[in-house]
Amino acid sequence: MKARQIVLRSRPIGMPTENNFGFEEIEISAPKDGEVLLKSQYISVDPYMRGRMSDEESYIKPFELGKPIDGGAIATVIESKSDILKKGDRVVGMLPWATYSKDKADRLRKIHTDEFPDGYYLGVLGMPGLTAYFGVMDICQPRYGETMVISGAAGAVGLVAGQIARIQGCKVLGITGSDEKVNVLKNEFGFDMAINYKTTKDLSGTISELCPKGVDCYFDNVGGEVSEAIIAHLNYHARIALCGQIASYNTATQEMGPRLLPQILSKSGTIKGFIVGDYQKRFLEGLSHLMTWLKEGKLHYTETIIDGFDKLPYAFLGLFSGKNIGKMLVKVNE
Amino acid sequence: MKARQIVLRSRPIGMPTENNFGFEEIEISAPKDGEVLLKSQYISVDPYMRGRMSDEESYIKPFELGKPIDGGAIATVIESKSDILKKGDRVVGMLPWATYSKDKADRLRKIHTDEFPDGYYLGVLGMPGLTAYFGVMDICQPRYGETMVISGAAGAVGLVAGQIARIQGCKVLGITGSDEKVNVLKNEFGFDMAINYKTTKDLSGTISELCPKGVDCYFDNVGGEVSEAIIAHLNYHARIALCGQIASYNTATQEMGPRLLPQILSKSGTIKGFIVGDYQKRFLEGLSHLMTWLKEGKLHYTETIIDGFDKLPYAFLGLFSGKNIGKMLVKVNE
Structure with missing residues (x-):
């Protein structure tokens, strides 16, 4: 099946621009055993991702030139070759900036409840x-x-x-x-x-x-x-x-x-x-x-949601001019 | 009895000089109950004392203008009106820069052993x-x-x-x-x-x-x-x-x-x-x-000892031009 993805076209010096990103159309082959096909719902843009655009040693490896940007995202399983996930499941994980993608099911975390809006798992509960x-x-x-x-x-x-x-x-x-x-x-x-x-x-x-x-x-x-x-x-x-x-x-x-x-x-x-x-060992305590606190009404939350996959570079760049209140997310409508 | 002491004559701006210190002759009255009369043996000069020469809020209060500088010192008890200390005892404490001084016995710590040179209690064991x-x-x-x-x-x-x-x-x-x-x-x-x-x-x-x-x-x-x-x-x-x-x-x-x-x-x-x-609660662990380590020969130690009470300002200022190897001490010979 066809999908669109956003790659790192060039590394920025100083402030990044939309020119650092490139749009590509790709073909995704059918999932193999243990894999799932995913439709992206929400993609997170975060300030730390700026570091990954540079070719510098860090705790997380840089984005590769010509390869898709990846980051936190929520997606729906549209086809599964795994026992862990089934069609219709919503998952959160590190996914490419793409309208559709394919991944190993064991790299994804299933969202088990409807108590909170899905986007929360990229923000206050992410x-x-x-x-x-x-x-x-x-x-x-x-x-x-x-x-x-x-x-x-x-x-x-x-x-x-x-x-x-x-x-x-x-x-x-x-x-x-x-x-x-x-x-x-x-x-x-x-x-x-x-x-x-x-x-x-x-x-x-x-x-x-x-x-x-x-x-x-x-x-x-x-x-x-x-x-x-x-x-x-x-x-x-x-x-x-x-x-x-x-x-x-x-x-x-x-x-x-x-x-x-x-x-x-x-x-x-x-x-x-x-x-x-x-703090990975203490994530459950934190969550x-x-x-x-959310259920007790002691903790409130808000998101700035930008509509449209094509707006991902715009939303990301907006972090550096303070365009967001609360979590900045892009809703993928394809 | 008569003693000589060194007071803060003026507060330095930038690098201190000998002019910031003043020498005075004073009369020390006989010790009262609980007090001891002390003859200074070694006086410590330490970089942190520079901060106390300025009139700035800190964890330790500034030296007062016209009042004696005080700091770590080792002294011998020459007269005691206390049950805690007797004549001849060697003590370590926060003492004025003075040839002789008087203090409450319970503010001083007695040196109980000859295993180490006295000066060590202002340095490696201080x-x-x-x-x-x-x-x-x-x-x-x-x-x-x-x-x-x-x-x-x-x-x-x-x-x-x-x-x-x-x-x-x-x-x-x-x-x-x-x-x-x-x-x-x-x-x-x-x-x-x-x-x-x-x-x-x-x-x-x-x-x-x-x-x-x-x-x-x-x-x-x-x-x-x-x-x-x-x-x-x-x-x-x-x-x-x-x-x-x-x-x-x-x-x-x-x-x-x-x-x-x-x-x-x-x-x-x-x-x-x-x-x-x-770390006060863990001092015994550290000591x-x-x-x-000293007894096992794993830890070595050295001092730079300057002779003569009058050399205290010189020794202190020497800390800032790196005149010392190891602990800088002044030996009081009066």
């Missing part, structure tokens, strides 16, 4: 939600009454991280990039405070005013000047969960900033970079908490 | 040795065969940290500031490798060559460009024990450097600033290991 959970609970380890700052607060991870911090009894300040997001964070997601870093003239002074007791925990999705302004106000024994550095993903040269190690030392602070895969 | 122990064992948690880099490797802490890393089975690279120290580290203290950062043209390239498997642990006493060169070669899940930042203690303005958080994130690294006081 990698972003688990990332938020372990970053807050294991790295920040917040105590009741502490102050936590979240950068990239309206993104897929930040939105969940801030709410988990609230559930733990923290006073939470979200840093985000538009007035609309400030309102959403405060009015729909219960953040105690939120600011638009793009229009805040004295970011460091404002953080100091909003966090009069200092910053105990910082969940960093962004890096750059925002992080530098926050790190200036750490409390003794502060903890920083280093989850993302989106501000620097598209810089082609080494950026300079104030040296931070002296500040970290003087506060006996901890900075821990992590990826959710480090169980996230599901419970 | 705060520097314990700092090295917990930084390596608790923060770096090295595994057999890993590569550990130590900056400030010939200092009181670095010298011990490097040897503990060797005892744990690490391959150890020491970074230091003179060819003499390079030789000492390699030939007397068993460091696998050592380099003089002042004469190494391409520091980053040299570290890369000497650590072909990358850097798993970094024990940082120095900061600045040396740390930046090392952090460029971290392995996945690398651990950095942030113990000192002597390169920046005397800079009056905010220094700029390459942004390090993206590198830490991409390696899922951990940076943890600490002071030895965080017991350090004493055992």
